[in-house]
């Protein structure tokens with residue numbers, strides 16, 4: 422039987438603000454992710470998409486509920502090789518070149534053999550080879566976003582979690598990026614969870630979850 426990558430029950434996330442107020446930004450979220458899944462998470466700004474993604478990826482603990490990663494192991498086993506993230510604002514290391522940024526996760530994980538060659542190949546398929554020796558400060562927002570995607574893919578993660586990864590891209594570039602990402606993930610039957618406001622991007626996913634004021638509906642699982 423194929424094991425789930427993520428198995429989450431009745432997740433909630435509550436923040437206690439300095440003024441004493443309590444905000445419940447995630448409520449009763451039950452969902453799971455299987456190998457090979459393609460999931461779009463849609464919903465208005467502030468509905469809780471980023472919160473859900475960081476919890477599913479093990480970066481943030483829920484205030485209530487239960488989450489497990491049956492096929493991946495314990496929370497401490499998840500990063501950097503099993504679950505990779507692309508954050509809303511690209512988080513490249515300023516002093517490192519593009520090529521160094523992309524190969525870094527492999528070096529940190531002790532997989533230095535062929536790290537540079539793998540990073541170069543990914544930059545090439547993403548159409549970014551010409552940027553290899555540039556520093557992050559020399560990149561446009563969209564270029565930085567695509568470099569961050571290369572850095573996430575370089576480890577061949579079992580699950581890629583991407584928070585609005587095409588937000589700064591024109592539609593054509595976004596679609597080309599998505600083609601490459603889906604091809605790369607298909608090689609290892611890896612899953613993708615992607616938060617997006619872009620209907621064209623979300624239509625490329627097989628499943629669609631929608632969020633509204635902290636609640637997630639997975640009714641769109643059959644779609645696409």
Ligand SMILES: Nc1ncnc2c1ncn2[C@@H]1O[C@H](COP(=O)(O)OP(=O)(O)OP(=O)(O)O)[C@@H](O)[C@H]1O
Nearest residue numbers: 436444446464465466467468469470471472473509
């Ligand atoms: N650390 C925090 N402390 C307090 N409130 C927070 C914190 N992080 C997020 N929130 C609140 O949680 C709610 C959900 O935020 P979240 O970033 O998950 O939404 P989102 O759907 O991803 O929004 P967007 O589409 O604008 O990125 C928002 O009201 C936000 O202000």
